[in-house]
Amino acid sequence: MSRARIIAGVAGLSLAMTLAACDDGGKHFDRRTQIGAHPVLPAPQQYLIPPIHVAEVVGWGANETPTAPPGMRVQAFARDLNHPRNIAVLPNGDVLVIESQGPNLDPVTRPKNPIVSWVQKRATGQSGAKPKGETNQITLLRDADGDGVPEQRTVLVGHLNSPFGVVFADNFLYVAATDAVLSYPFTPGQTKITAPPVRLTELPGGPIDHHWTKSLTLSPDGKLLYATVGSNSNITENGMEAEKNRAAVWEIERATGRSRVFAGGLRNPNSPNFYPGTNTLWVVANERDELGPNLVPDYLTSVRDGGFYGWPYSYYGQHVDPRVQPQRPDLVAKAIAPDYALSSHVAALGLTFYTGTNLPARYRGGAFIGEHGSWDRDELNGYKIAFVPFANARPSGIAEDFLTGFVGADGKVRGRPVGVTVDRTGALLVADDTGNVVWRVTAAR
Secondary structure (H helix, E strand, O other): OOHHHHHHHHHHHHHHHHHHHHOOOOOOOOHHHHEEOOOOOOOOOOOOOOOOOOOOEOOOOOOOOOEOOOOEEEEEEEOOOOOEEEEEEOOOOOEEEEEOOOOOOOOOOOOOHHHHHHHHHHHHOOOOOOOOOOOOEEEEEEOOOOOOOOOEEEEEEOOOOOOOEEEEEOOEEEEEOOOEEEEEEOOEOEOOOOOOOEEEEEOOOOOOOOOOOOOEEEOOOOOEEEEEEOOOOOOOOOOHHHHOOOOEEEEEEOOOOOEEEEEEOOOEEEEEEEOOOOOOEEEEEEOOOOOOOOOOEEEEEEEOOOOEOOOOOEEOOOEEOOOOOOOOHHHHHHOOOOOEEEEEOOOEEEEEEOOOOOOOHHHOOOEEEEEOOOOOOOOOOOOEEEEEOEEOOEEOOOOEEEEEOOEOOOOOEOOOEEEEEEOOOOOEEEEEOOOOEEEEEEEOO
16 A cells, blocks of 8 residues: 555545544434443444544653552552553463563554554554664563562563463463464562463464464363364454354363363453352453444453353344354354343453452452453543452442553543453562553552
8 A cells, every 4th residue: 555545544534534523423422321231232333434542642640650649658569661461470470471572473464554543553652762782572570578669670581472461380381472372481579481372272373363372371270271263353344264163262181181161252362260168260352342332331241161152143142243244043042141231441450369468358369351442432431440349259340440540631641551461479460561651559558
């Protein structure tokens, strides 16, 4: 595509953004009605150019932090990272930060590709100043005294292919790169891995790799890994062959690498976690775009063995997506409605259940969710850590804002939260991939 056509396309996008801002676009829609077990689902809309609002990413000032509820303290656990996407905590308390960028594989040439690329770079901060250091690596942070200031920082392993999920079990570190689950011999206390990995299981990667983040968790009995694999498109525009074994949660046998699709129809599932003390697996998922600013809600859901959750044929149970042809009424009839809506286009990527004791007791057993934030609607949505209370291992109330301030009063983005986890002291850790920070939230003492 010529430079003139790209410029014209970007100009057209800017005009579309302006028009979207003038349109009602759902501004009078109460987004709270899309949080919980029974979200309000307006009629789908279809657009030549859908509403878009790409906020500028400016990063954090020297004295700026996100905002937590009263009685909480927020501090930077680590700065000057290069797109920290996820976090894992080892048995000895060492914190692993997964710094990662996508592989940018998309050989399908479409007129909108240059525009989409511009949008994505602006939304992720890649169009501005680049952070220092390498990415696509795992950085180890050691905070031996638990004061929130790491005494040691090393690159545990580098030169990975867009890593995201990490799990430790039985002296092996499992890393979900974008195209495979890798297994490294590893003993907690090590600060560098030199042994080559074993490719335990191949995962769908290129030549198209639309949703490249592959999350990972361990079964309660330690025998199985569960990996999430997102779709290769918004709504099958790259063809169904490109979606083979995607939009799914995989089950992988640790001893052999044997794998199978555990559950399907999940457009972009992330951060699988077993609810503490149960065998119930939960994920957060990003739903489809371009049906309107208030469709379709992203969600938190338990995942059943053999379950089908609708994508691409339907959403939120049996709500048919009219764009998909030919339809599959047999699969629509089987589609399971998610457990808990989080509102539309919040881009939920992180999930952890709180089992610590540092934060107030009301948070114990509940879910902290990293909402990366929207760009594909006229009003920004997400850009925060949400908290969903649980009772009897089920969501039990309305989601609350827990960590906010990622969008400033000027409408510019300071950071975008992704992975969340709990450290050995009970503090909540948050990976901020455009702020290039890991935040640590504790009760003020």
